[in-house]
Amino acid sequence: MTERFLRDIATHIWQHPDRPALVSDGHVTSFGALGAQVQAVLTWLRAHPASDLVMVHGHKEPSVVAAMLACMFDGRGFVFADRSNPPDRIARMLRVSGAQLLLHAGHAPDVDAAVHSHPISAGRAQSLAQDAVCDVDPKTLLYVIFTSGSTGDPKGVPIRRDNFSAFFAWYGEMLQAIAGQTLAAWQSGHVNHASLAFDMGMLDLWPVLALGRPVVMLNHRYNIMPRKNMDALSGQRDRVAVRSWFSTPSLLQLMCTDPTFSAETLPELRCFFVGGEAVQPSLIKELRRRFPKAEVRHAYGPSEGTCMSHVHCLTEGDLKRHEVLPLGPALAQNVMRIIDNNGHDVPRGTPGEVELSGPQIVSGYIPADHPANRAFSMRDGAQCYRTGDLGYVDAAGHLFLLGRADRQVKWNGNRIELDEIERAAHGLDLVHNAACLPVREDGQLRDIVLFVQPASGAHLTATSCAQALATRLPQTMIPRDIRLMERLPVTVNGKVDSQALLAQLNAPIPEHT
Incomplete structure (x- = not known):
């Protein structure tokens, strides 16, 4: 056909x-x-x-x-x-x-x-x-x-x-x-x-x-x-x-x-x-x-x-109502569940991992023995995929994404969601764009860096940015290293280029004035 x-x-x-x-x-x-x-x-x-x-x-x-x-x-x-x-x-x-x-x-x-x-x-x-x-x-x-x-x-x-x-x-x-x-x-x-x-x-x-x-x-x-x-x-x-x-x-x-x-x-x-x-x-x-x-x-x-x-x-x-914007329900033959670590449905309004199923889901990665294939399964004859995205569904069935499961880090004994830091930075009037990235050395978390592109005409320093973040985040979540950037680099697919940002970490750290 x-x-x-x-x-x-x-x-x-x-x-x-x-x-x-x-x-x-x-x-x-x-x-x-x-x-x-x-x-x-x-x-x-x-x-x-x-x-x-x-x-x-x-x-x-x-x-x-x-x-x-x-x-x-x-x-x-x-x-x-x-x-x-x-x-x-x-x-x-x-x-x-x-x-x-x-x-x-x-x-x-x-x-x-x-x-x-x-x-x-x-x-x-x-x-x-x-x-x-x-x-x-x-x-x-x-x-x-x-x-x-x-x-x-x-x-x-x-x-x-x-x-x-x-x-x-x-x-x-x-x-x-x-x-x-x-x-x-x-x-x-x-x-x-x-x-x-x-x-x-x-x-x-x-x-x-x-x-x-x-x-x-x-x-x-x-x-x-x-x-x-x-x-x-x-x-x-x-x-x-x-x-x-x-x-x-x-x-x-x-x-x-x-x-x-x-x-x-x-x-x-x-x-x-x-x-x-x-x-x-x-x-x-x-x-x-x-x-x-x-x-x-x-x-x-x-x-x-x-x-x-x-x-x-x-x-x-x-x-007006949402800081995290809704995505609506799954469309057409796509089926969505929000599940816990054991694969069980969580109540509406409760955060969990987004699982998708239906005819659009692929059968698995190639090569077939790739360890990431554990994210795929079959249920009731439908192909399922655990996305690794965290979110919740409201009473109307709308999906709200909260970030990635693999974007949670433990820093100074505290569990920290890097996406939550980014959302807080984006909510500041003086910020045009922001990206919060983990810095690892020999597989261990060494630091958390927040890269910030100020809004056009805004007077922003690393210190004033940290002070503004303190109105939205607990002190344990505010990165010590805040880098002001003229603009954030993007990949060929238009996403923030994390590797290019991390490559700039040898540049001098802006003074907290």
Whole structure:
């Protein structure tokens, strides 16, 4: 059976070849041009049937999207490796995934001789053939997302076709409604800012293309350069208008440092999806101020649950009533429980670990013997996953996240939630962004550091920040080391870059004045 989202993408390629599909680096790639690139890769793939999983190597070029589509059309899974990855990581990803074919945009990486590589751009351009899309088992692998793998071997999250189809069944309808009536669907662009190696890159691409909407692909090398992003967003306004945007709060906070990030520059923007990190009410208020006609949807879902399980449209009442913003109930066929350490349900309002189950949950990590697979189980015929996220459900069934189970540390004999410190810092008027990180040495906790980006024009010192935190936290939770930063660095996926922050700890400590 051909998955609906793939069939719909192919239909747009055949029926609307002149409409825009991708906007990248100031250039527009039409559905027809994308289909021609897909067909060129398909021709090569079908002459090399050895591998069920293909590695796609490159950046955010349209040819990379074409290669991924070709793999999916041909019934093969793919794993994407950004060219910023070092050779040893690519080698480990190939080994763990078992991929034997490699399609590359630009320079080919050095790989084992047993891996057959091919440049994506090669091949004679031709229209997408009518037999391009294969019927395959819905339980066939669609793609693999690899975790950061900063220590040890990376683990892969294998997303099957039926996992993604279950996600698209409800998310596609949500995106279609957002396109609205003031613009044609083919003009209603959706912003993709994350690396294609992450689930946020996948949830942006395929559902949007399936609806015939164009994807505006921001170069994630410019994540910390708001003006570069604004130039890219405004460069094709005569053909594509930015209608919706999915982003981490860290990326949006950086965008808010640019005064042109507003409805005056992006007048058709009507919806922000915000997730991937803790979302602060102050950010939502700022987005509503800059884009008064846009709604903000608070989103949540782990990679292991195929992109998302929760989306809640935030209201003015949510901002007034809650410091931790609600995520709503689990959507569609997703089922959520809040459980204790023994896996038993806890009463409503009681914090516990978030467990998800349903057709979007993957069967486990690869390799199969990875110790983290203990988080997966089966219950009543449904796949379950213990997320490691802490939260509670209120009387209305809305999920409120409190942080990560692995973000609790013991410091000076006290149990401390690092996410609680971050929430307190974000609640200060003089703070634009903050990150609280543990510093370990030989596996032992040596210190806790709070990195703070002051609000624009704010006069803030480490001492005044600590004094302000004392009105919200007990003295035992206030970090002794508070670093003031011009801005917090972000990863290619738009999240706060913890490793980059920790690397700066050799810098002089600001004086407590």
